[in-house]
Amino acid sequence: MRTSEDYVESLRAMRPNVRMGGESVRRDDARIEPGINVMRITYDAATDPELEELFTTTCPDTGKKISRFCALCRSSDDLLKKQKMIRTGARLSGFCIQRCMGTDTMNALSVTTKDIDDAHGTEYYARFREFLRRYQDEDQIAAAVMTDAKGDRAKRPHEQVDPDLHVRVVSQNKDGIIVRGAKADITMASYCHELVVFPTRSLTKDEKQWAVTFAIPADTKNLHIINRATAPRQRKILKAPLNTYGSSDALVVFDDVFVPWDRVFMCGEHEFAGTMALTFSQCHRHSYCGCKPAVDDIVMGLIALAAEYYGVEGKSHIREKLCHLAGTAELIFAAGIAGAVNSTKSASGVHVPDAIYANVGRRLAGESTYEAWGMVADVAGGFPVTMPFEEDYFDPTTRPWMEKYTVRNPKISAEKIHRLQRTISDYLASSWAGVWQVAAVHGGGSPAMETVAIASNYDFNERKNIVKRLAGIED
Ligand SMILES: Cc1cc2nc3c(=O)[nH]c(=O)nc-3n(C[C@H](O)[C@H](O)[C@H](O)COP(=O)(O)OP(=O)(O)OC[C@H]3O[C@@H](n4cnc5c(N)ncnc54)[C@H](O)[C@@H]3O)c2cc1C
Numbered sequence: 001m002r003t004s005e006d007y008v009e010s011l012r013a014m015r016p017n018v019r020m021g022g023e024s025v026r027r028d029d030a031r032i033e034p035g036i037n038v039m040r041i042t043y044d045a046a047t048d049p050e051l052e053e054l055f056t057t058t059c060p061d062t063g064k065k066i067s068r069f070c071a072l073c074r075s076s077d078d079l080l081k082k083q084k085m086i087r088t089g090a091r092l093s094g095f096c097i098q099r100c101m102g103t104d105t106m107n108a109l110s111v112t113t114k115d116i117d118d119a120h121g122t123e124y125y126a127r128f129r130e131f132l133r134r135y136q137d138e139d140q141i142a143a144a145v146m147t148d149a150k151g152d153r154a155k156r157p158h159e160q161v162d163p164d165l166h167v168r169v170v171s172q173n174k175d176g177i178i179v180r181g182a183k184a185d186i187t188m189a190s191y192c193h194e195l196v197v198f199p200t201r202s203l204t205k206d207e208k209q210w211a212v213t214f215a216i217p218a219d220t221k222n223l224h225i226i227n228r229a230t231a232p233r234q235r236k237i238l239k240a241p242l243n244t245y246g247s248s249d250a251l252v253v254f255d256d257v258f259v260p261w262d263r264v265f266m267c268g269e270h271e272f273a274g275t276m277a278l279t280f281s282q283c284h285r286h287s288y289c290g291c292k293p294a295v296d297d298i299v300m301g302l303i304a305l306a307a308e309y310y311g312v313e314g315k316s317h318i319r320e321k322l323c324h325l326a327g328t329a330e331l332i333f334a335a336g337i338a339g340a341v342n343s344t345k346s347a348s349g350v351h352v353p354d355a356i357y358a359n360v361g362r363r364l365a366g367e368s369t370y371e372a373w374g375m376v377a378d379v380a381g382g383f384p385v386t387m388p389f390e391e392d393y394f395d396p397t398t399r400p401w402m403e404k405y406t407v408r409n410p411k412i413s414a415e416k417i418h419r420l421q422r423t424i425s426d427y428l429a430s431s432w433a434g435v436w437q438v439a440a441v442h443g444g445g446s447p448a449m450e451t452v453a454i455a456s457n458y459d460f461n462e463r464k465n466i467v468k469r470l471a472g473i474e475d
Contacts, residue, residue: 001056001067002139003047004040011036011191015219018190018250020227027191034231034246036191038093039141042069045089054085059136069099070136072110073351079286079340086290087333091297094232094242095436096443098188100291102142104283105196106132107350109213109265112276114348116269124265125348131215131263140193142215145252146280148200149182157203157210167197167254168209169267176260177267179212182253187443189250190227192218197254198266202274211273213266214259224253230435232426237390238419242426247435279352281453284444285362286353289336292365292440296329299372302424303379309417310381311409321375328368335361355457363450369440377428384424393418 002010011027018025018032025032045055046067057068057078073079082103089097110132113124135142148157151165160166167181179197189195198213216223231246266272300322307313339357346352383406393402403414406421427433441447468475 001046001065002043004043007039007043007139007141008036010193014217015221017219017223018225018227020190020229025227029229031229031231032190032227032248034244035098035188035229035248037244038096038098038247039188039191041089041092042067042097042099043139045092051088054081054088057081062133062136064137066136067139069103069141070106070132070139071103072107072132072349073283073343074349075351076340076343079343079351079353080337083286083290083333083336083340086287087294087297090291090294093245094298095245095295096187096247096291096439098247099141100284100287101144101187102140102192102194102196104280104287105142105144105198106135107283107352108198108276108280109196110348110350111279111346111352112213112272113265114346115275116266116272118347119272120269122269127262128265131265135194138193141188141191142194142196143186143188143192143218144280144284145183145186145189145195145197146200146277147184147186149184150200156207157201158206163209166200166210167212169212170209170256172267176258177212177214177264179214179254179257179259182251184251186225186250186252187247189218189225189252190229190248194218195223195252198276198280199273201277203270205270207273208268208270211266211268211270212264213276214264216257216259216263220257222255222257224255226251226253230432232432233430235390235422237394238415238422240419240423242423246432249435278453281445281449282353282355282358285358285450286336286339288365288444289332289339289358289361292362293329293333295440296325296332296368296372298427299376300325300329302376302420302427305420306376306379306424309409309412309420310379312379318379321379325372325375328364328372332361332365332368335364355453359450359453359457362444363447363454366441366447366450369437373428373433373437376424380421380424380428384421385429387418387421387425390422 016026045051055068056065057071059066068085086100109128113128117125148166151160157166164181169177170180171178194215195218196215203211227248227250229248232243235243307318335357339353342354343351392398406417407414
């Protein structure tokens with residue numbers, strides 16, 4: 001398995017095809033580093049005696065120890081461990097652990113390639129297995145590249161004014177395919193090894209050119225990553241772990257990219273485009289049932305600590321908020337547990353989390369995002385967003401006043417209050433906070449998409465029949 005140093009080294013060796021702020025940048029750019037630091041957590045955890053068991057597993061095919069982020073979930077227990085690993089990882093990074101994108105993509109690929117082969121006699125599953133073996137052996141990171149540019153939201157891919165608004169195959173020959181288009185919002189694109197590209201929606205027989213799934217190294221020729229990096233504010237004096245982490249998302253442009261056949265996992269089988277997108281979404285919404293409770297853990301920690309430091313611990317409105325948040329966090333986590341326990345074994349052997357539980361958990365997570373941060377804003381008071389700059393706390397002229405006038409609970413030092421309020425400021429009022437709050441709503445699919453998934457899977461007629469029997473109504 002790789003160490004985090006090997007991982008950083010592997011990025012240095014990649015072709016520079018990342019652009020940011022109007023220039024070409026290398027993958028060791030300081031703005032990308034906070035995202036790389038989150039990935040380092042996942043590599044370091046694999047050798048940490050306390051975390052190793054959760055963050056690694058044994059590949060049943062090779063008997064080798066592999067990262068759980070690279071593993072297929074072949075049982076309910078595997079799904080439960082993935083969910084727990086994600087909650088643990090997100091507690092460490094202070095927000096999204098990101099690497100589950102690749103985990104959920106591999107699981108969806110396994111399910112879909114096997115289903116396509118069973119229906120069409122193709123050889124995608126064998127290709128995928130070969131790809132996965134390399135991916136696991138080299139302990140790689142893959143980005144989930146699903147969200148197309150999409151154009152007019154009310155129109156299907158074949159109805160758009162420009163066919164490139166969804167990634168498509170423009171030509172093919174005996175060696176492979178040429179793809180064109182762009183994918184938006186792709187997390188980790190600038191610090192992953194592989195991009196796994198798949199359709200964003202179900203497709204019809206008129207839309208075969210868009211029914212394409214493939215994996216390519218992230219530095220492939222004609223592939224351009226237009227990156228946007230975000231991180232909590234840099235600290236000059238009061239360094240803290242949170243301020244070393246961050247993330248990047250990118251618009252990824254495929255300007256006629258060649259993909260060899262051994263990396264193509266769907267090409268024209270339009271009826272499986274929806275299967276791929278939905279299976280990924282179901283797996284990823286299950287992952288959210290691990291990471292969102294971790295974010296709520298942090299929200300509860302911020303509120304409880306602020307209450308203690310401010311001298312309002314135990315007040316009824318604080319208790320009410322904390323218990324409400326505990327309820328939300330653990331219900332989302334419980335939905336993930338139920339999704340794992342009620343998972344379905346696919347033909348490929350991968351266990352897919354239950355659709356209803358994965359979707360109700362993710363929907364609750366998305367809808368409760370701003371409610372949770374609203375509670376932090378309430379308890380934090382105004383000072384975290386009006387507090388003087390860091391230097392003023394240490395300037396000999398202003399320091400005595402800063403120390404005297406920022407203390408609240410007299411048992412808590414001025415420095416501890418300063419550290420907490422600056423952290424609250426990062427979480428509530430930084431550009432990084434804005435990105436992650438929106439991510440909590442839209443990542444893995446907007447709440448409206450979970451509503452669609454619930455509406456198409458939930459048996460509302462059964463509920464009508466319950467009432468008909470109770471009311472003595474006979475049809
Ligand atoms: C920080 C962040 C990271 C992300 N990371 C990734 C990633 O790594 N990989 C990836 O593939 N994606 C990623 N995404 C994308 C995410 O999956 C999408 O944002 C999400 O699916 C919503 O799509 P959209 O942003 O295009 O919203 P839009 O489609 O523009 O939706 C906006 C609104 O329009 C509504 N709407 C859209 N279409 C219709 C319609 N036909 N009928 C009615 N209403 C409609 C939606 O419900 C929503 O309310 C990320 C997003 C964020 C914010």
